[in-house]
Amino acid sequence: MFKALVLQQDDHQTVAQLQQIDEASLPNENIEVAVEYSSLNYKDGLAITGKGRVVRSFPMVPGIDFSGTVTVSSDKRFKTGDKVVLTGHGVGEKHWGGMAEKAKVSADWLVPLVDGLDTKQAMKIGTAGLTSMLSIMALEEAGLKPEQGEVLVTGASGGVGSVAITLLHALGYDVVALTGRIENSRSLETLGASRVISRDEMLLDNKPLDKQLWAGVIDTVGSHILAKALSQTQYGGAIAACGMAAGIDLPTTVMPFILRGVTLVGIDSVYCPYARRIQAWQRLAKLLPESFFEQACEQITLDQVPDYAEKILQGQVKGRLVINI
Numbered sequence: 001m002f003k004a005l006v007l008q009q010d011d012h013q014t015v016a017q018l019q020q021i022d023e024a025s026l027p028n029e030n031i032e033v034a035v036e037y038s039s040l041n042y043k044d045g046l047a048i049t050g051k052g053r054v055v056r057s058f059p060m061v062p063g064i065d066f067s068g069t070v071t072v073s074s075d076k077r078f079k080t081g082d083k084v085v086l087t088g089h090g091v092g093e094k095h096w097g098g099m100a101e102k103a104k105v106s107a108d109w110l111v112p113l114v115d116g117l118d119t120k121q122a123m124k125i126g127t128a129g130l131t132s133m134l135s136i137m138a139l140e141e142a143g144l145k146p147e148q149g150e151v152l153v154t155g156a157s158g159g160v161g162s163v164a165i166t167l168l169h170a171l172g173y174d175v176v177a178l179t180g181r182i183e184n185s186r187s188l189e190t191l192g193a194s195r196v197i198s199r200d201e202m203l204l205d206n207k208p209l210d211k212q213l214w215a216g217v218i219d220t221v222g223s224h225i226l227a228k229a230l231s232q233t234q235y236g237g238a239i240a241a242c243g244m245a246a247g248i249d250l251p252t253t254v255m256p257f258i259l260r261g262v263t264l265v266g267i268d269s270v271y272c273p274y275a276r277r278i279q280a281w282q283r284l285a286k287l288l289p290e291s292f293f294e295q296a297c298e299q300i301t302l303d304q305v306p307d308y309a310e311k312i313l314q315g316q317v318k319g320r321l322v323i324n325i
């Protein structure tokens, strides 16, 4: 038997409970992992509260990411004792996920833990941090360089936002943090933001083309804020759109694209190809300072997860939440 957080449907409501599960119920996949850490991402919040249609079948073990040690392998790419990391691939949505002492997954979904990180640090980064790195890689490929001007990060206090600020700062960018919680300004500056602006300021009148402020943008929230960021992006600048914390709509015009040559790049971490994942993890291991792991991450336990799932959807979580399994 092993301990897991289990989601069930009861009268169309999702109910999350800690349970002891028989090992025989684990999915029929080729790698078994003793999970050491998982993390709580926005998508986990949607899955655990049932507020998003993230989970397709019940019972489901949530947890879109985890790190741990291989205990059984019938795939030659991994052997017993290997330290591994899993993010995405529908785990915690379609396949049983990381919020359990044991997981059985396909070898295709795993990556080896890269040098320079331990399993706890890997989950302090987690899906959110991987997404931040992928967003920066996309902006670099669109031509972004530090000398071109300020880079805006929206949803700055959240998981993706806080890692993005830290990474951009480490790469020499001048970072502006956008937040609805201006009281977090001090910690955003400690992470590396050179200035902080309030969400209310950003939501003032929305013109198709506004003053050209940003050389690049990492947007984690979508909707009116992404529209405003597009209208304020410099000629030839680029935006990486990776999130929807404010909404899935995008009330914009074609003007930033056809008059300023702005590029809007979509970011998906779930099915990101293996080679790009490894490249992103290697860069994360090199770029994130020790101070990030100490200052921007909080550790919680499995039984605290349902409460924190509500909090993350209400925008009340700061930085990253690592779950000590």
Ligand code: NDP
Pocket: 040, 041, 042, 043, 127, 128, 131, 154, 155, 156, 157, 158, 159, 160, 161, 178, 179, 180, 181, 199, 220, 221, 225, 241, 242, 243, 244, 245, 246, 247, 267, 268, 269, 270, 312, 313, 314, 315, 316, 317, 319
């Ligand atoms: P968090 O909840 O940790 O952070 C989201 C942040 O957005 C909040 O901290 C808050 O920051 C801001 N925010 C919350 N509600 C609103 C709102 N109504 N309007 C404007 N801003 C708001 O989530 P994550 O960082 O884990 O994820 C951020 C987004 O990225 C989510 O939408 C998630 O689904 C998406 N995502 C996408 C991935 C991909 O592969 N494309 C992978 C991982 C995440 P503040 O208080 O500073 O304003």
